[in-house]
Amino acid sequence: MPRFAQLVMGPAGSGKSTYCSTMIQHSEQINRSVQVVNLDPAAEHFEYPVMADIRELIQVDDVMEDDSLRFGPNGGLVFCMEYFANNFDWLEESLGHVEDDYILFDCPGQIELYTHLPVMKQLVEQLQQWEFRVCGVFLVDSQFMVESFKFISGVMAALSAMVLLEIPQINIMTKIDLLSPKAKKEIEKYLDPDMYSMMEDSPDSIRSKKFKKLTQAICGLIDDYSMVRFLPFDRTDEEGINIVLQNIDFSIQYGEDLELKEPKETDDEPSNLNFDEIFQGKGDS
Numbered sequence: 605m606p607r608f609a610q611l612v613m614g615p616a617g618s619g620k621s622t623y624c625s626t627m628i629q630h631s632e633q634i635n636r637s638v639q640v641v642n643l644d645p646a647a648e649h650f651e652y653p654v655m656a657d658i659r660e661l662i663q664v665d666d667v668m669e670d671d672s673l674r675f676g677p678n679g680g681l682v683f684c685m686e687y688f689a690n691n692f693d694w695l696e697e698s699l700g701h702v703e704d705d706y707i708l709f710d711c712p713g714q715i716e717l718y719t720h721l722p723v724m725k726q727l728v729e730q731l732q733q734w735e736f737r738v739c740g741v742f743l744v745d746s747q748f749m750v751e752s753f754k755f756i757s758g759v760m761a762a763l764s765a766m767v768l769l770e771i772p773q774i775n776i777m778t779k780i781d782l783l784s785p786k787a788k789k790e791i792e793k794y795l796d797p798d799m800y801s802m803m804e805d806s807p808d809s810i811r812s813k814k815f816k817k818l819t820q821a822i823c824g825l826i827d828d829y830s831m832v833r834f835l836p837f838d839r840t841d842e843e844g845i846n847i848v849l850q851n852i853d854f855s856i857q858y859g860e861d862l863e864l865k866e867p868k869e870t871d872d873e874p875s876n877l878n879f880d881e882i883f884q885g886k887g888d889s
């Protein structure tokens with residue numbers, strides 16, 4: 605029997621821990637058993653019960669206070685995550701051997717974990733060896749996404765996690781409840797973006813001709829492969845939370861022994877699911 609995992613990632617403050625506690629509450633309501641593991645060695649508090657907490661293994665404060673190491677907060681976190689990667693048996697022991705379990709991993713917000721450091725990839729491979737089907741859930745704060753050029757950098761961050769981890773990934777825009785009605789309308793065009801028209805709509809914000817070509821090339825690549833699409837996440841909207849969960853479940857085939865339902869509101873198949881095909885070269889033809 606497979607086991608299931610969501611790796612909840614994203615920049616600092618994007619809403620990862622809030623997403624986990626919202627999902628736990630939602631799962632209780634729909635009678636599903638979901639558990640959370642805190643993987644943030646710098647976390648101070650969270651509003652969900654944890655089945656395991658990396659701080660039992662190592663804490664950033666201890667690393668920073670260590671006279672022989674002398675790390676600051678970011679270096680300290682990287683040290684903790686590398687220490688974690690060398691001690692996965694701690695995680696194995698904490699997770700136990702429950703078949704069919706469904707676990708959310710609340711990850712730290714240091715963006716370098718999702719760009720070039722090997723720790724998250726090592727974690728994915730380890731989880732896969734323990735028979736987990738892992739879905740990446742990449743969160744970005746919708747407040748930073750309502751302008752095209754902020755949006756492009758959010759897309760690039762999500763894309764870099766996809767390229768690094770090579771697992772199905774669902775991208776989510778959080779804090780939709782904080783947007784004004786006008787911004788809410790505006791954000792719709794960013795959820796399933798047409799990058800070409802986005803470039804044409806905002807030619808003034810491309811100040812340098814030299815970079816215009818590069819930006820166009822990046823936008824074209826993202827659009828041609830339909831690689832990045834975002835789902836809105838409003839923690840006050842049960843139906844919306846359900847749609848997000850269905851998309852994630854679908855990507856890891858959760859409940860395939862039960863009756864598998866395709867996610868609602870997907871006229872087009874979520875483009876992120878093309879990811880496997882693209883990276884296995886099937887998208888070439």
Ligand SMILES: Nc1nc2c(ncn2[C@@H]2O[C@H](COP(=O)(O)OP(=O)(O)OP(=O)(O)O)[C@@H](O)[C@H]2O)c(=O)[nH]1
Pocket residue numbers: 614615616617618619620621622623644711712713714778779780781782837838839
């Ligand atoms: N209104 C609203 N606030 C949110 C939402 N998600 C997160 N927040 C707030 O945003 C802040 C950061 O949220 P966290 O869930 O701690 O973010 P995080 O990604 O876990 O942060 P780090 O672990 O520090 O990287 C908190 O004050 C949350 O209450 C949301 O959907 N709506």
Ligand SMILES: [Mg+2]
Pocket residue numbers: 620621622644647710
């Ligand atoms: Mg957090």
